[in-house]
Amino acid sequence: MTIDPLYLVQLTLNGLVLGLLYALIAVGLSLIFGVLEIINFAHGEFLMLGAYAMTFMLPVVGLLYAPALLAAVLITALGGFLLFELFLSRLGQHDFERSILITIGLSIMLLHGTQYLVSATPRLVDTELGFDGVAIGDIRITWTRLIGGGLALAAFASLYGLLTRTPFGRAMRAIAQNREAALMVGIKPRTVARNAVVLSTALCGLAGAALAPIQLVQPIMGQFLIFKAFALVIIGGLGNLPGAIAAAVALGLFESWIGGFFEIIWQEAAVFLLMILVLLVRPNGLFGRAIVRAG
Amino acid sequence: MRRFAGVGAAACAVGAAALLPTVTQSNYLIGIAVSACLFTVAAASLNLVYGYTGLLSFAQLAFWGIGGYCAALTVATFGGNFWQGLLLAAGLNGALALAVGYPALRLNRHAFVIVSLSFALLANLIARDWTELTRGPLGIPGLPAPTLFGFAFRGTATFYYLALTYAMLALGLLYAIASSQIGVTLRAIKQNEILAQSQGISGLGYKLLAFTVGAVLTAVAGGIFVFHLTIVDPLILDFYYMQTFLIMVIIGGAGSFWGVVVAGVLMSALPELLRFSADLRMVLYGAILVAAVLVMPDGVAGWLRRRRVERLRAALQ
Numbered sequence: 001m002t003i004d005p006l007y008l009v010q011l012t013l014n015g016l017v018l019g020l021l022y023a024l025i026a027v028g029l030s031l032i033f034g035v036l037e038i039i040n041f042a043h044g045e046f047l048m049l050g051a052y053a054m055t056f057m058l059p060v061v062g063l064l065y066a067p068a069l070l071a072a073v074l075i076t077a078l079g080g081f082l083l084f085e086l087f088l089s090r091l092g093q094h095d096f097e098r099s100i101l102i103t104i105g106l107s108i109m110l111l112h113g114t115q116y117l118v119s120a121t122p123r124l125v126d127t128e129l130g131f132d133g134v135a136i137g138d139i140r141i142t143w144t145r146l147i148g149g150g151l152a153l154a155a156f157a158s159l160y161g162l163l164t165r166t167p168f169g170r171a172m173r174a175i176a177q178n179r180e181a182a183l184m185v186g187i188k189p190r191t192v193a194r195n196a197v198v199l200s201t202a203l204c205g206l207a208g209a210a211l212a213p214i215q216l217v218q219p220i221m222g223q224f225l226i227f228k229a230f231a232l233v234i235i236g237g238l239g240n241l242p243g244a245i246a247a248a249v250a251l252g253l254f255e256s257w258i259g260g261f262f263e264i265i266w267q268e269a270a271v272f273l274l275m276i277l278v279l280l281v282r283p284n285g286l287f288g289r290a291i292v293r294a295g
Numbered sequence: 296m297r298r299f300a301g302v303g304a305a306a307c308a309v310g311a312a313a314l315l316p317t318v319t320q321s322n323y324l325i326g327i328a329v330s331a332c333l334f335t336v337a338a339a340s341l342n343l344v345y346g347y348t349g350l351l352s353f354a355q356l357a358f359w360g361i362g363g364y365c366a367a368l369t370v371a372t373f374g375g376n377f378w379q380g381l382l383l384a385a386g387l388n389g390a391l392a393l394a395v396g397y398p399a400l401r402l403n404r405h406a407f408v409i410v411s412l413s414f415a416l417l418a419n420l421i422a423r424d425w426t427e428l429t430r431g432p433l434g435i436p437g438l439p440a441p442t443l444f445g446f447a448f449r450g451t452a453t454f455y456y457l458a459l460t461y462a463m464l465a466l467g468l469l470y471a472i473a474s475s476q477i478g479v480t481l482r483a484i485k486q487n488e489i490l491a492q493s494q495g496i497s498g499l500g501y502k503l504l505a506f507t508v509g510a511v512l513t514a515v516a517g518g519i520f521v522f523h524l525t526i527v528d529p530l531i532l533d534f535y536y537m538q539t540f541l542i543m544v545i546i547g548g549a550g551s552f553w554g555v556v557v558a559g560v561l562m563s564a565l566p567e568l569l570r571f572s573a574d575l576r577m578v579l580y581g582a583i584l585v586a587a588v589l590v591m592p593d594g595v596a597g598w599l600r601r602r603r604v605e606r607l608r609a610a611l612q
Contacts, residue, residue: 039405041412090589097351100408101545101588108538109581116574227416230409238405272417279398279410 006138011260012253017145017214019252020152024207025225026232026244027159028200034176034239035196036088038099043229044222045110046201050076050208051217052114055125063128065147069209076205077198084197089190093179107222114219122216129213148210155206156245159199163241172196176239231275237284312459316452325451327564329523332455332462335559336516337536338543339469339552340509346549347478348505349485350404353537354395354411355513357418358388360532362514363521364422367435372428377441377522384518385511392510393503400502419532434528441522458519465512466556472508473552481505482550538580545587548596558595 025047032040053072061067087106091099133142163169171192174182183189208222215221232251236243251271259267315328337359344352362384369380399410422429429435440449441457448454472478480501483491488498521527539562547558591598 033405037405039409087585087589096405097345097349097408098588098592100351101541102585104538104541105581105584105588107581108534109578109585112574112577112581116572116578223416227413227420230413234406234409269417269421272413275410275413276395276398279402279406 007260008257009139011256013139013141014145015253015256016249017141017149017252018256019249020149021207021211021214022225022228022232022252023245023248024152024155024203024210025229026236026248027156027241028203029229030233030236030239030241030244031172031196031200031203033233034241035172036099036193037093038088038091038096039103039230040083040197040200041100041103041226042083042107042110043103043200043204044224044226045107045114046076046079046204046222047208047211047225048114048219048222049079049110050205051125051212051221052118052208053205054209054212055123055217058125058127063126065127065129065144065213068127069151069206072209072212073202073205076208077202079205080198080201081194083201084194088197089194111219111223118219120219122218125212125217127213142214144210144213148214151206151210155203159203159241162199168195228271231271234275235278309463313456316455322451325455326523329451329455329458330520331560331563332458333516333520333523334539334543334563335556336462336465337513338540338547338555338559339466340512340516341540342544342547342549342552342555343469343472343481343505344509346544346551346555347473347481347485348502350400350411350502350506351408352411352506352509353408353415354392354506355415355509355540356532356534356537357415358392358510358513359517359520359536360415360418360422360529361391362388362517363527363531364429365514366518367438367521367527368428370438371435378443381515381518384514388510388514389507392507396503396506400499400506415532415537419529422529422532429529432529434526434530436526436528438522438525438527454523458523461515461519465516468508469512470552477501477504485550535577535580538577538584542580542584542587544594545584546591546594548594548598548600551594551596551600554594554596 025043029040029043032038032043050072053075054068057068057071058064061071083106087102088099091102127144129143129147131142131144133140134146159169161169163173171182171187172195174185174187175189175192179189182192211221228251229248232247233244236245236247251274254270255267258270312328316325319325337355341352341355344350344355365384365387366377366380369375369383370377375383395410395414399407402410423432425431440447440454442448448457480491480496483494483496484498484501492498517531521531543559543562544555546562547556548554587594593601
């Protein structure tokens with residue numbers, strides 16, 4: 001089999017963008033786990049929420065990309081705030097199973113509520129940017145993909161700065177590292193937990209909004225992606241943010257390559273088999289557990 | 296004395312269940328009873344894994360669906376009969392439970408939950424995408440009635456006895472496990488695994504045992520269920536089923552054998568009563584789950600137990 005190098009570069013670029021957007025979801029999931037020790041099963045639905053917010057805001061703001069994206073992120077973050085204040089804040093520290101059952105219940109309510117309200121029909125989302133792109137030689141990449149990848153990178157850079165340079169972020173890392181010690185120096189776990197949930201859902205909303213013009217928007221989209229995000233978080237090490245990002249980018253590339261040459265079923269099965277393999281060899285994930293190493 | 300009362304009540308319930316087709320001629324009602332038998336087995340299996348052992352396993356959904364596909368494919372594609380299909384369902388899912396359970400159970404319970412969920416979602420994707428084997432979203436319709444020594448389990452009432460017999464066998468086995476030394480050990484592991492290990496109990500072995508038994512029983516129930524539906528398609532792996540099993544366990548009371556069995560029987564009727572819109576029904580299910588977890592974390596059985604303890608305390612004072 002001869003492989004056209006251009007085709008390979010094209011696949012690599014698409015895979016990179018996809019991987020960066022996966023990473024936004026996985027990072028949020030990992031952050032919530034690191035700080036609250038719970039797994040947010042409704043995370044995929046927040047992605048869906050972000051994508052639908054983008055879909056419905058675009059016509060309102062005249063198809064302008066930036067304001068619609070901003071609105072989508074804010075709406076999703078508000079959803080995260082409600083999630084914490086109404087449900088997650090009622091859970092104790094050892095209510096792990098209850099947190100899962102509650103977020104699953106919410107996930108199903110959001111998914112089917114959306115399906116009931118806007119129907120399950122997939123939507124194609126158009127922006128001011130349309131489906132134009134830049135061409136470097138024979139390689140084409142659409143503006144929406146390029147911006148999506150850029151936004152993800154910017155988000156990771158700000159998240160890193162936030163976690164290492166500001167009291168807001170340092171408090172999150174402190175709670176994740178040692179809850180008792182953090183309490184002793186006067187960090188309020190409830191506030192930090194709320195911040196972590198709002199931040200995570202905002203990242204998820206950003207991913208959803210950026211994905212909307214790239215993929216079809218449909219209520220079930222969160223379910224497809226969350227499954228991958230879970231595997232990524234496990235592979236990267238639960239609660240380990242750089243690990244989750246590395247695993248996500250690797251998966252995006254991997255999927256794009258496999259999808260380019262093999263049948264789709266292998267694309268879906270690959271991540272699960274990889275997860276089982278990693279768990280057999282390194283039960284704590286490839287990168288162990290630490291939210292972000294002090295830097 | 297309590298024990299005799301329990302056995303007596305169970306015998307009465309079985310007798311009443313066996314007489315159901317003589318009471319009503321309605322295929323609709325008997326169809327609900329068939330679902331009730333099989334859902335209750337699946338819920339009781341989940342109870343063994345989650346309620347007793349403390350492992351929140353979403354893999355039950357995968358076993359239910361893969362069991363359904365095993366039974367259907369054996370008859371429709373591999374040229375076998377229904378019973379061989381159930382055997383395949385039991386064997387394959389037992390093996391899968393060991394293969395997935397061994398790496399996943401070595402982890403902490405957080406990671407176990409995620410792995411089990413990913414496994415269920417993967418089964419769903421494969422059912423949809425591996426069209427050469429599963430025929431994709433169209434599924435395999437027109438499954439024939441099972442036969443035994445020339446006798447066909449045709450018609451809902453006849454099929455009901457098949458489902459009821461299986462439910463009795465499976466629930467009997469689960470009860471035997473739950474009330475034996477194994478059940479006590481599983482509870483010990485749930486409450487404090489490190490303490491259990493210090494008593495010389497291998498946590499992993501027992502957890503793997505509970506996970507595998509739950510998988511096999513659920514798979515066979517799923518295999519029988521698709522022959523009741525007479526079709527298997529990727530909807531058998533829909534999260535709706537997992538949600539139903541979970542609600543039964545949570546409302547009944549995780550870790551209470553009879554609580555979950557009673558909830559399973561009663562709540563099988565619930566989806567039939569709520570026949571407005573599939574999506575709204577799911578929203579309501581989600582709300583019930585959230586409310587139950589927030590308000591009644593130990594289910595009805597836990598609530599009754601707490602009340603009994605409180606009354607005893609009051610009497611002592």
